[in-house]
Amino acid sequence: MTAPVTTPAAATGAGQLRRRRGYGDRMFRAAVFAAAGIVLLVLLGTGLFLAKEAWPALRHYGPLSFITSDRWAPSNATATGTHPNPYGILQFVYGTVLTSLIGMVIAVPVAVAVALFITDVAPSWLRRPLSYLVDLLAAIPSVVYGFWGIFALIPALYPIANFLISTLGNVPGIGIVFAGPFFGVSYFTAGIVLSIMVLPIVTAICREVFATAPADEKEAALALGTTRWEMLRMAVLPRSRSGITGAAILGLGRAIGETIAVTMVIGNSVLAISTSIFAQGATMASVIANEFTEATEPFHLPSLFVVAFWLLIISLIVNAAGKLVVRRARSDIA
Amino acid sequence: MYSTWAAAYDKATGVAVAYASIGSGGGIAQIQAGTVNFGQSDTGMTPTDLAAAKDGPILQIPLMLGAVVPAYNLPGIASGLKFTGNVLGEIYAGKIKTWNDSALKSLNPGVALPSEPIAVVHRSDGSGTTGIWTDYLTKESPTWVSALGGASKSAAQTVAWPVGIGGKGNEGVSAAVSQTKNSLGYVTADYAIAQHITYGQVQNKSGNFIEPCVPSLIPAVDGVTFPPSLNTSLTDGSNPDVYPITGTTYALIYQHQTSKATAASLINFFAWVLTQGQDMTAKLTYAPLGGALQKLSFAQLKKITVNGQALAK
Numbered sequence: 263m264t265a266p267v268t269t270p271a272a273a274t275g276a277g278q279l280r281r282r283r284g285y286g287d288r289m290f291r292a293a294v295f296a297a298a299g300i301v302l303l304v305l306l307g308t309g310l311f312l313a314k315e316a317w318p319a320l321r322h323y324g325p326l327s328f329i330t331s332d333r334w335a336p337s338n339a340t341a342t343g344t345h346p347n348p349y350g351i352l353q354f355v356y357g358t359v360l361t362s363l364i365g366m367v368i369a370v371p372v373a374v375a376v377a378l379f380i381t382d383v384a385p386s387w388l389r390r391p392l393s394y395l396v397d398l399l400a401a402i403p404s405v406v407y408g409f410w411g412i413f414a415l416i417p418a419l420y421p422i423a424n425f426l427i428s429t430l431g432n433v434p435g436i437g438i439v440f441a442g443p444f445f446g447v448s449y450f451t452a453g454i455v456l457s458i459m460v461l462p463i464v465t466a467i468c469r470e471v472f473a474t475a476p477a478d479e480k481e482a483a484l485a486l487g488t489t490r491w492e493m494l495r496m497a498v499l500p501r502s503r504s505g506i507t508g509a510a511i512l513g514l515g516r517a518i519g520e521t522i523a524v525t526m527v528i529g530n531s532v533l534a535i536s537t538s539i540f541a542q543g544a545t546m547a548s549v550i551a552n553e554f555t556e557a558t559e560p561f562h563l564p565s566l567f568v569v570a571f572w573l574l575i576i577s578l579i580v581n582a583a584g585k586l587v588v589r590r591a592r593s594d595i596a
Numbered sequence: 597m598y599s600t601w602a603a604a605y606d607k608a609t610g611v612a613v614a615y616a617s618i619g620s621g622g623g624i625a626q627i628q629a630g631t632v633n634f635g636q637s638d639t640g641m642t643p644t645d646l647a648a649a650k651d652g653p654i655l656q657i658p659l660m661l662g663a664v665v666p667a668y669n670l671p672g673i674a675s676g677l678k679f680t681g682n683v684l685g686e687i688y689a690g691k692i693k694t695w696n697d698s699a700l701k702s703l704n705p706g707v708a709l710p711s712e713p714i715a716v717v718h719r720s721d722g723s724g725t726t727g728i729w730t731d732y733l734t735k736e737s738p739t740w741v742s743a744l745g746g747a748s749k750s751a752a753q754t755v756a757w758p759v760g761i762g763g764k765g766n767e768g769v770s771a772a773v774s775q776t777k778n779s780l781g782y783v784t785a786d787y788a789i790a791q792h793i794t795y796g797q798v799q800n801k802s803g804n805f806i807e808p809c810v811p812s813l814i815p816a817v818d819g820v821t822f823p824p825s826l827n828t829s830l831t832d833g834s835n836p837d838v839y840p841i842t843g844t845t846y847a848l849i850y851q852h853q854t855s856k857a858t859a860a861s862l863i864n865f866f867a868w869v870l871t872q873g874q875d876m877t878a879k880l881t882y883a884p885l886g887g888a889l890q891k892l893s894f895a896q897l898k899k900i901t902v903n904g905q906a907l908a909k
Binding site for chain 2: 312335336337412413416442443445446447530531532533535542552553555556557558
């Protein structure tokens, strides 16, 4: 009864730091600090480790030569030759950007449509199950997507691809982007697989953004006699623009780093950039996955680290940008 | 083949041998680093490879003869399509683009080749199978050599493929060929047969079109002078009945072993492979070495020493 005890009344703001803490409290603080510290350390450590392992190649060939060349030919590497750089990574950046772009072009409109359906069009008993099903898409493992891509998607894509090749492939100008022949594995196939993989993320964020649109504006529009679509177009979509953008950027961040599914359906052709979306290619993630076990040529492994380093930087930037835009969009609407 | 040998050896002696199929590039890399007791490669190690070995000189021991076959997926066309080395080289260089090209049509009169483009499939990882295949293309196809920029770059375990889809491992290539219509790839004979993929015949130096089968592999060693390292090319043999795209698989073992027990088990295993194991090769479309090469392989085994002392008798 007479043991000194800090009462809640004594825990005012100014005196908090000097308040006597229990042993359990100290342990708790130490543990959560350590956990947060480990996360930061891993992030920084990964970046530094990649830079360190990539350094021999960067020093030998010069950092700029990696991104000015699109020819990746490890068999041309010699221990002393420095020019031209046989490890040009431009085509992997191209492959990553192209497949992610195809994925986003397909996924974003579909995700917006699904999110609109869930928040405003669907009957209320359907909303929860449908959201759940869309989120379930994110639970499917990447390798299963790759498998499905090879055995189910590719046979189904042949007629579509051949149709696009025979029509758009002959248009002067953009024809080279749609040039055949189509062999199943290609940038296009990888883009479609990616679009399905990023759909859950983009839909979830769009759903959230649309749900916070003020109900009185929607009701006002409807009261003025607009149709459902006009109401959505006037009251929901305009204020959700930055939210949708943020969702798209976050989806892009996911698509950039996707490895196994893309590796299985992209064709693994690493020599140089192919302009057609129906050609085989490689992304930054897929070339690392394919080549690191056998990277025995001079400077091959350090060059793969260069690819990994750039992949890390680009992923971090895209993800950070996406989170920033989404956060600002949320605070704009609410 | 190693898994068959390992299983049979385990049954016969109770000693377990673990083998991971990672491509010859990986096999060479791991034995260089000393992380495995023995490596395996379908092409031998270059002098640079040997110099990079951590624990001293490496013995390359031929174990069996194997074929690399051109496997294709053409609906309605059975096995036995005829190819020449030059035609294969031009296909892989991207010069022959469709199946009904005049070169292929003249080799296969009477076969209804489609007018579809050829989906070329190659290895995306470093591979002794690639080494054998490109070695043969280098010998037979000047188009291939010039497309790759010279003979030093056109025959190797990893090359800069001008066209085609990359598959990882023999498994990846055979999967890509099975799944892609109108495709052409190269795999070891056992994969083509196990996966029920149609494969073709190749014209040898004497002008005969030979189907890759065990009897056609055995003459590949005829007239070949083996250097002391036993590392030499066996493609494009001179025998009129030989299948031209043949190679031997090498076991890679450090000559100077440090542990008597490891050395003894290595010697016992490979001695078994070189004797009883040879009878098992035909089932998987590999050929036994034949007397002369078998003697040379045994001589290599005898060179293994433990702490300076030779072990085998």
